[in-house]
Amino acid sequence: MSRLEITVLLPAKNEEIAIGSTVERILSLYPGAEVIVVDDGSTDNTGSIAEESGALVIRHPYSKGNGSAIKTGLRAATKDLVVCMDADGQHRPEDIGALLNKMSEGYDMVVGARDHEGQAGLHRCLANGFYNRFASWMVGHKIGDLTSGFRAVRRRKFLEFISLLPNKFSYPTTITMSFFRAGYSVAYVPITVLQRAEGSKSHINLWKDGLRFLLIIFKVGTLFSPLKLFIPISFSYLILGIGYYVYTFSVDHRLSSISVFLWSTSVTVFLIGLVSEQITQLLYKDR
Numbered sequence: 425m426s427r428l429e430i431t432v433l434l435p436a437k438n439e440e441i442a443i444g445s446t447v448e449r450i451l452s453l454y455p456g457a458e459v460i461v462v463d464d465g466s467t468d469n470t471g472s473i474a475e476e477s478g479a480l481v482i483r484h485p486y487s488k489g490n491g492s493a494i495k496t497g498l499r500a501a502t503k504d505l506v507v508c509m510d511a512d513g514q515h516r517p518e519d520i521g522a523l524l525n526k527m528s529e530g531y532d533m534v535v536g537a538r539d540h541e542g543q544a545g546l547h548r549c550l551a552n553g554f555y556n557r558f559a560s561w562m563v564g565h566k567i568g569d570l571t572s573g574f575r576a577v578r579r580r581k582f583l584e585f586i587s588l589l590p591n592k593f594s595y596p597t598t599i600t601m602s603f604f605r606a607g608y609s610v611a612y613v614p615i616t617v618l619q620r621a622e623g624s625k626s627h628i629n630l631w632k633d634g635l636r637f638l639l640i641i642f643k644v645g646t647l648f649s650p651l652k653l654f655i656p657i658s659f660s661y662l663i664l665g666i667g668y669y670v671y672t673f674s675v676d677h678r679l680s681s682i683s684v685f686l687w688s689t690s691v692t693v694f695l696i697g698l699v700s701e702q703i704t705q706l707l708y709k710d711r
Contacts, residue, residue, distance in 0.1 A: 430457050430524070431501040431579070434511040435493030437464040440473050442513035447477035449517040458503055461511065462493035470511075490573075491595035495586055498579060506579045515574045519615045523576040532581050532608040535600065536574035536615035555641065559597070562645040562652050563604035568612035571596050581608060588647070594640040601641070605648035648704055654697025661690035 432450050436443055443461065450459055459479040463471035465487030475481045482496055494508060507523065509515040519536060526534040560567045573596055585602040589595045603610050645653055665686030672680040 429503045430454060430505045430507055430520075430576075431497075431503040432457050432459045432507045432509065432520070433494065433497040433501065434459070434461045434474075434479070434509060435464055435490050435497065436461050436466065436470050436474065436511035437487060437490075437493075438466045438468050438470060439511045440466070440468040440470045443470050443511050444473045444477045446511055446513060446517065447474055447479045450520070451478050453517055453520065458501065460497045460500055462497045464488060464490070464493045489591035490593045491589050492591040494595050495589055495591075498582055498586060501579055504579050505576065506582065507576045509574045514617050514619070516616055516618060519574070520576070522613045522615065523574075526611050526613050527576050529611075530609060531611045533575060533577040533599075533603050534611045534613060535569055535572050535596075537569035537612040538572060538615065538617050555597070555638070559601055559641050559645075562641060562649060563601050564649075565604050565610070567600060567604070570600055572615075574615060588644070590636075590640065592636060594636050597640045598644055601644040601648065605644075646700070650700035650704060651697045654693055654700065658690045658694040658697065661686050661693060665690065 432454070434443070434446065447459055447461065450457060461471070461474040461479040461481045463474070463481055463483045465484045471481045471483055480500075482500055484493065484496065497508075498506065505524075505527065507520055509517075509520075515536070523534045523536060555570045556567050559570050571594075575596070577599075581603070582599065584606070585599060588602060589598050600610065642653070665683045668680060668686065669683040672678055672683065
């Protein structure tokens with residue numbers, strides 16, 4: 425495994441406590457690996473410590489977000505096989521091997537899936553469970569961990585969707601759903617998540633970033649599988665129109681204009697979804 429040509433990409437912001445040991449452990453396991461640390465506007469010694477530990481460091485002059493750091497690292501990577509992982513000490517470099525072993529079976533992306541013990545609190549575990557189920561319905565495949573940042577992926581296929589990736593923390597959501605919708609092979613392997621290094625803190629805001637995750641699911645779902653969203657909405661208007669018609673007919677023996685409006689809205693929403701579905705096919709005409 426140590427001879428594999430891989431790039432290990434670590435976005436980092438104020439992670440001077442854990443970054444050095446993380447880089448050293450990666451290089452001890454994979455001496456020939458290209459380790460890229462994207463210093464996302466840190467105000468501590470993250471960049472210099474990463475350099476001293478043997479990583480190639482790319483510095484953002486100010487903080488642009490986790491997703492932006494990933495995009496910067498992907499553009500700079502020289503290997504086709506890229507492993508993305510956190511720099512805060514939670515992801516074990518020893519688990520890289522499990523991802524690479526699965527990749528050797530012909531997968532385009534392998535994601536490290538956390539169990540409930542690896543989630544940062546019950547509230548986040550419940551939220552991630554909801555995101556996983558909702559996104560699984562959107563793409564028609566079981567998604568084991570939608571928000572995990574620990575994954576191995578083929579760089580050239582990752583780059584196909586780089587313009588879609590947000591600059592903040594929801595890049596795993598976007599790339600996971602994009603790969604499934606594009607028909608690429610995605611697998612999940614269980615990983616062990618450690619406690620965050622003492623003194624290191626999460627940069628994710630549960631409510632603000634949780635809402636962003638949900639909006640990203642809708643955005644990517646609308647982009648890649650619009651009928652999954654438009655048909656339920658259209659059907660809801662149809663049922664409401666029928667229900668209101670039954671009510672007005674039983675009370676006043678008449679057809680209400682509201683029922684007509686609901687039915688016409690149902691048809692309009694369905695047609696918009698149908699046209700959107702045809703447009704999405706153009707995204708894949710060269711793939």
